[in-house]
Amino acid sequence: MSRFLVILLLCLVFVAGSVGYRYLSWVLNWQGAETPFDEVGISLHSYMPGFVQDWGCAKLKEEFGDRTMPPYGCRGDSGWR
Template sequence: MQKILRLIIVLSVGIAMMFGGRWYAYVALGDSPYDEVGIALNGYMPAPLRNWGCHKMQTRFVGQMPPHGCAGPDGRSWL
């Protein structure tokens, strides 16, 4: 029973690191704010992380339209 629990914990941490790392790479290092996988991962993040990611991308991609999930009510301004 203890081995199964340990396996589940290790797999959960590994999956969270994989998706979290991919999201961070999209937000902090991506070449474009319009990466489909990054947009989807950003949509699944909790609101504080999603807001941080949108603000980070806004400073990196000045003058570009915001991706889905980072757009304001008019669809053209950043959150």
């Protein structure tokens, strides 16, 4: 039984690390994208808690600023939230 729990824990850590890495690569623009409109990044953003979403939108605004519209989830009444 303990072997099963270790394997389950390793799988959970791997999944959490993969999701976290993918989200950070979108928010911090590690690939050097021209726009913030990445479907996977936007989808992951919608599942993040509020304070992480606020941080992510602030980082995206720093990177892309007024060059483009904000992606879904970062739109406010007058542009970026």
